[in-house]
Structure formats: C-alpha cells, structure tokens
Amino acid sequence: MTLPPLDPADRDGAEDLLALEGAPDLPEPVLAWRTWRVGRRAQRRTELIAPLAGVLWPPRQPMVATCASPNHVPPGDRCRCGLYAAADPGTLDWGPSDHEVLGVVALWGRIVEGARGWRASHAYPRLLLTGPGIAGEQRAALARRYGVPVHRSEVPPKGLALLLSDDPVHAEVLRRSAGAEVEALLAAQMPDWTRRWEARAARAASDVARRPVLAGFWGWRRPAR
Amino acid sequence: MDIGPVRRRFTAEPISSPVPAAQERVPEPPALEQPDERTPALPTHEIDAVARA
Numbered sequence: 001m002t003l004p005p006l007d008p009a010d011r012d013g014a015e016d017l018l019a020l021e022g023a024p025d026l027p028e029p030v031l032a033w034r035t036w037r038v039g040r041r042a043q044r045r046t047e048l049i050a051p052l053a054g055v056l057w058p059p060r061q062p063m064v065a066t067c068a069s070p071n072h073v074p075p076g077d078r079c080r081c082g083l084y085a086a087a088d089p090g091t092l093d094w095g096p097s098d099h100e101v102l103g104v105v106a107l108w109g110r111i112v113e114g115a116r117g118w119r120a121s122h123a124y125p126r127l128l129l130t131g132p133g134i135a136g137e138q139r140a141a142l143a144r145r146y147g148v149p150v151h152r153s154e155v156p157p158k159g160l161a162l163l164l165s166d167d168p169v170h171a172e173v174l175r176r177s178a179g180a181e182v183e184a185l186l187a188a189q190m191p192d193w194t195r196r197w198e199a200r201a202a203r204a205a206s207d208v209a210r211r212p213v214l215a216g217f218w219g220w221r222r223p224a225r
Numbered sequence: 226m227d228i229g230p231v232r233r234r235f236t237a238e239p240i241s242s243p244v245p246a247a248q249e250r251v252p253e254p255p256a257l258e259q260p261d262e263r264t265p266a267l268p269t270h271e272i273d274a275v276a277r278a
Contacts, residue, residue, distance in 0.1 A: 024238035062244050077231055084226050093226045106243035111235055114228030124243045147245030 029106035030118055031126060031175050032085030033161070035092050038099045038134060038142065045138050046145045048125060051095050059145045062122045075112045075119035082112060082119025090165025091116050094158045102157035103128040104175050127174075127182060131156040149179060154190050155197040162200075163193050 036048040048057040057063045065074035067081035075082025109121035128150040143150040164171035
C-alpha cells in the first residue's frame with residue numbers, strides 16, 4: 001500500500017483531529033523496536049516502565065499516548081508526544097539501568113512516521129528480550145502478566161540491539177515472528193551472537209586500556225621556546 | 226529517542242487486537258519452565274511478591 005506523503009502545509013496540530021476519520025490506512029499494526037525498564041524492587045518486578053518518562057505500561061491494556069497540549073491529539077506532527085519505536089534497534093537510546101529490556105512493540109491508531117521510526121497513539125508490547133541479569137522467575141511472571149513471550153538473551157539487551165542492527169535479516173525475522181519461531185532463532189543464533197558480543201567487549205576493553213597512553217600523548221605540549 | 230524528520234502520517238487499525246485478552250495465556254518458551262542455572266534464584270520472599278503481582 002502506498003501512503004500519501006505528509007503535506008508540510010497540512011501540519012497544523014488541529015488537523016490531527018481529523019486523522020482517524022474514515023477507513024484506516026493499514027489493517028495491521030506497525031511492528032518496531034523499543035526498550036522498557038523492568039522494575040527492580042520486589043513489588044515492581046513484573047512492571048514494564050517507559051525508561052525516559054518513567055510511566056508504567058499497563059498489562060493487558062493498550063498504552064495510550066497523552067499530551068499536555070490542548071491543540072492536538074497525540075501524536076502531533078510538530079510535537080514530541082506519542083509512543084516511540086525505532087525501525088533499527090541499533091538507534092535505540094539506552095539508560096544506565098541493567099534492568100532495561102529490548103522488545104518489539106505493536107503500534108496502531110494515529111501514527112507519525114519519521115526517517116528512523118514512529119510515534120503512535122496506541123501501543124502494546126509484542127515480545128520481550130531480557131538479558132542474563134533478569135532471572136527466569138521474573139521472565140515467567142512478566143510473560144504471564146502482560147500475556148506476551150519473554151525470551152532470554154545471553155547477550156545484554158543493549159548489545160543484542162547492536163548485533164541485530166548489523167544483522168538485519170535475523171532482526172526482521174524477530175520483528176515479525178512470534179512464539180516457537182523466535183525461540184528457535186534465538187537458540188540457533190545465540191552462540192554466534194554471544195561470541196561476537198564477547199569479541200566486541202574485548203575490543204572495547206582493549207581500547208580503554210590504550211586510552212591513557214593516547215590521552216598522555218595528546219596532552220603533551222611542546223615546550224615554549 | 227529521535228525518529229528523525231517526519232515523513233508521513235497515517236492510521237492503523239488492526240483487525241485483531243494486539244492486546245492479549247485477560248484469560249489468554251502466552252505459550253511460554255521452554256527455557257521459562259526450567260530452573261535458570263546462570264542467574265541466581267530470587268529469595269523466597271521476592272518470588273512470593275512476583276507471584277502476587
């Protein structure tokens with residue numbers, strides 16, 4: 001389906017109110033990549049939280065975007081509101097928490113498409129990929145509460161996102177598949193991804209080890225004559 | 226994150242809801258049903274809290 005390009009002259013926020021009138025452009029959700037943070041405290045271990053906004057994504061209910069502006073319904077074209085997701089997992093932002101997870105999210109309702117991703121009015125997680133720091137019991141509890149598969153990755157989610165960015169064929173399979181197909185792909189690819197991730201980590205550690213030498217070199221100043 | 230310059234705006238209305246129904250059970254991967262050997266088990270009181278959540 002070819003969608004009409006956005007007319008720059010039609011980007012006033014009030015026009016957004018008309019966006020959902022008539023038949024929808026797509027009969028299916030947009031599937032894209034995003035991150036969540038999993039609660040760390042015992043009472044919040046089965047909660048998915050938006051990393052930047054700190055807002056809870058409700059289990060078994062659509063996450064609905066809100067905006068403080070009275071002039072448009074989220075997502076506004078010239079506003080930053082909406083529920084975000086990326087086309088390339090390698091472009092996702094990550095916080096310092098080791099409890100962040102990678103996942104595929106379904107977006108629907110009103111959607112603004114950018115060059116690197118989407119902002120939507122409605123969203124719900126489709127599958128989650130957690131790192132080795134999240135225990136099996138917590139994964140199972142998350143899966144039961146949200147009703148979506150929660151898979152284990154031996155590679156930390158941030159690393160997995162980078163590896164998938166370099167491996168678009170498998171990233172696409174993960175993005176579009178579900179259940180046993182995802183589990184089979186992870187089982188088949190994880191040894192290779194783990195090896196590549198460990199090699200990356202070793203290179204990064206080596207770079208850090210060399211950095212003081214370089215810093216010393218660049219910090220050197222020719223004595224004034 | 227930044228999605229870059231806006232390209233277009235559209236609507237999507239899935240035929241079937243992406244939100245699982247309250248009674249719908251997710252097919253849990255086999256790994257979820259086995260003891261996790263690499264990660265330490267939660268203390269008992271935390272497992273209880275997870276089960277209650």
